[in-house]
Amino acid sequence: xxxxxxxxxxxxxxTCSPATLAxxxxxxxxxxxxxxxxxxxxxxxxxxxDYESRFGARDAIGLARLFVDDxxxxxxxxxxxxxxxxxxxxxATSGGVLRLRALTWAxxxxxxxxxxxxxxxxxxxxxxxxxxxxxxxxxRWLIVSDMDNGNRPQ
Numbered sequence: 531x532x533x534x535x536x537x538x539x540x541x542x543x544x545t546c547s548p549a550t551l552a553x554x555x556x557x558x559x560x561x562x563x564x565x566x567x568x569x570x571x572x573x574x575x576x577x578x579x580d581y582e583s584r585f586g587a588r589d590a591i592g593l594a595r596l597f598v599d600d601x602x603x604x605x606x607x608x609x610x611x612x613x614x615x616x617x618x619x620x621x622a623t624s625g626g627v628l629r630l631r632a633l634t635w636a637x638x639x640x641x642x643x644x645x646x647x648x649x650x651x652x653x654x655x656x657x658x659x660x661x662x663x664x665x666x667x668x669x670r671w672l673i674v675s676d677m678d679n680g681n682r683p684q
Contacts, residue, residue: 564647564656567631574637574644577664577671578630588625594618597673598665606658606679627651630660640666648678656681 570578577596584593594617597603603611603620611620628650635644642664647656660678664671 565633568634570632570635570644571637573671574632574635574642574664577662577673578632578644578646581673582628582630585621585625585628590618590621590624593621597676598667601673602675602677604675604677629654633659637664637671642666642671 569575580596581593584590584596594601594614597614597617600613601617603617605611605620611617628648629652630646630648632644632646636642644662644664645659646662647659649655649657658678658680660676662676663674665674666672
């Protein structure tokens with residue numbers, strides 16, 4: 531066994547000397563790639579565009595109207611919010627440039643969902659992700675629940 535170890539150590543020493551190791555850069559830590567966006571059918575895309583528009587206009591009442599009467603907002607680090615009045619109050623001091631993009635979706639009959647990512651501003655990386663559960667009411671998709679959380683560690 532000793533006869534085999536000697537040549538192995540010599541070979542490793544020649545190919546992996548301390549000088550060689552010191553000159554080899556460590557692989558760069560790469561952030562995970564953000565999932566690609568998907569195209570939504572127009573009636574589901576309208577939900578995201580209306581949300582962006584109302585949020586950007588600081589229209590808390592209009593934003594709350596995108597939800598069913600007893601809808602939910604489930605934001606990271608906050609208690610659940612239920613009902614249009616509470617949702618409007620929640621968004622009363624919010625607003626600005628918001629970009630929403632879909633990562634996946636499904637719809638069947640009167641129910642559906644969108645999983646997506648959001649960013650505050652244009653041309654910026656995603657700040658977080660969200661899920662919207664949806665219900666079709668009188669031919670129009672409304673939000674049953676909006677759950678989001680940020681990408682930054684807490």
